[in-house]
Amino acid sequence: MTGTARFRAWLVAAIAVTLFGGVVLLVGQPATGPGPAAPSTGSPTGQGAPPLSQTGDSEVTALLRSRAAAVLHRDRQAFLATIDPRATPQFRDAQAAMFDNLADVPLSVWSYDLDPTDVVTVPKGAFPAEELWAPEVQLNYALAGVDRDPTSKPMGYLFSRHGTRWFLASDTLTSRNTWRGPWDFGPVTALRAKSGLVLTHPDDADLGRRIAGELDSDVAAVSAVWDQPWPREVAVLVPDSTDELKAFVGPEFAVDSIAAVAVADRVDNGNHTAIGQRVVLNPDNATKMPVASLRVVLRHEMTHIAARGYTVDGTPMWMLEGFANYVGYRDSGIPLPVAAADVAELERNGTPPTDLPSNGDFAADGDKINLAYDEAWTLTSFIADTFGQHALVTLYLRIAGGSPKADVGAQLHDVLGVDRAGLIAGWQDYLRRKF
Known part of the structure; x- marks a missing residue:
């Protein structure tokens, strides 16, 4: 394949479409975990314990609120206090690293929603605790200056009780999936522009700066053609590994052959809006591009972002x-x-x-x-x-x-x-x- 042909192939911005409850998900959320399981119809602990009391429900909700506040206020001690001391060293270290990696990320929203009626069974002995609980949990987050509304991501949390206290014990031990963000893969560098934000890792900082320098002119170029309302603010993610790239765009993509993909979490064609839109770049391919080629790729993907709310499946x-x-x-x-x-x-x-x-x-x-x-x-x-x-x-x-x-x-x-x-x-x- 010639260099020109290879470049054209990199422009592939495939849209994986899944219909779920009438909502168009342009990219299903990749995650970790053993796979889906039916909600529990008996004990939420899977250990013969009685159903979780209303007090326990309230305490786990309070724990999640404390965890969210710690992220927004950068309170490391309060954040780590929500982790079960008996959790594996790997989980405790990963949670501490995630908190540290979020330091440079501008967040306007970080909160959790808990559904106590949607609970999955946890196998007996999965974690040493007096009681275990695995309700549905959604993380809601928004990037400041980009997201007008927060997007929601599934978190496969397992909560544990010791005495009267509840903790977060794991995010991999239940049958639920856990979404991974850039901060789960390493330190995040946030590069701002008037028209958006680039989230990258230190090893790709040079590419991130190139992209950040393009954002304002590229958004203006898209707006010069697309005359319909759109946010005109774009978030670009630059992963630094194949696993991270697949976490953002889905395992179905042949990620080695793409330069960039535009993704969204939810689309409302009636109101011409889309939530959780991101341009995800493949640094292995994007770093090889001259300025003009990278500009074409970014404007191509930003056009998908601008028009997404007007585009039906x-x-x-x-x-x-x-x-x-x-x-x-x-x-x-x-x-x-x-x-x-x-x-x-x-x-x-x-x-x-x-x-x-x-x-x-x-x-x-x-x-x-x-x-x-x-x-x-x-x-x-x-x-x-x-x-x-x-x-x-x-x-x-x-x-x-x-x-x-x-x-x-x-x-x-x-x-x-x-x-x-x-x-x-x-x-x-x-x-x-x-x-």
Whole structure:
């Protein structure tokens, strides 16, 4: 694969979609733990103890409040006091390290929600205590200056009672999953810009500074095209290991071949909002990129961030990725024949595209996925150059915000005044003139 082709493959911003209770989760939350289990229908301890008393429920809730306050107020002693003294040294050390690693992270929210009615059974002898309890716990956190609303993450906590006191005993001994954040993988360096925040680790600080220096101009570049409301503040995560990268984007990604992925926790298309949005970079690939290429990648992913609340599940990928590439390459200085080399070759061989790229083309390997991205980008460039940039945005809103089963030909006619065949014919003529 040529360097140019490899770069185009790195632009893959695949969106893993899971429907859960009517909420679109663009990336399922990776975590640790043995796997899901059915909620307990008997003793919450799994040790024959009676159901947890209301007093115990209140004490665990108070423990979580104390833990959250300790994080926000940087009270290390109070934080560590919530950990069971009988917990394994590995867990105690990991919790202490996590607290220390959060020191530079600007947090506006850090709190916990507990559901005492959703409890899983803990095997007898799992931990030495008079009573064990494993209710559902959600961590709510928000990055200051980026998150307007907190996002929620699952925490597979196991609580233990000794006498009248409750502690946090483990986050891996139950069947629940525990989400891991950047602070679980090492010290975090926070680099601020007017338009966002970069969270990286000391070993990747140089790359983090490059990204932070790009944020303001890249957000402005996206906003120059995307004229709909969006936060215009972006959080970029720079993991420093494959395990950390997979923790943020999901184990289903072939992380070695991507440069960046845009992720979100929850999307509300009705209100055009998305919560927990992040751009996750692969430093192994991003560090190899020259300035122009990194800029294209960041603007591409930020376009997904900006448009996420307006994009329904099942949107044609040529619209989704073609639009992001249009914004990414706009004013990049990278010539069309260079960046869209595969389409240029088709045109030179007298075999231009004869149809819109299918969603399956974007899930293919090697040259086929590169061609799909090239075709989508040149198609959206044709639309912007011929009908105007505003028409391209309007078309995106119509297609991405409508039903995936809608007639694309009718949508094209409503916005551009041409049908599918007319669009393809005009695109082919555009390619002849450009290449």
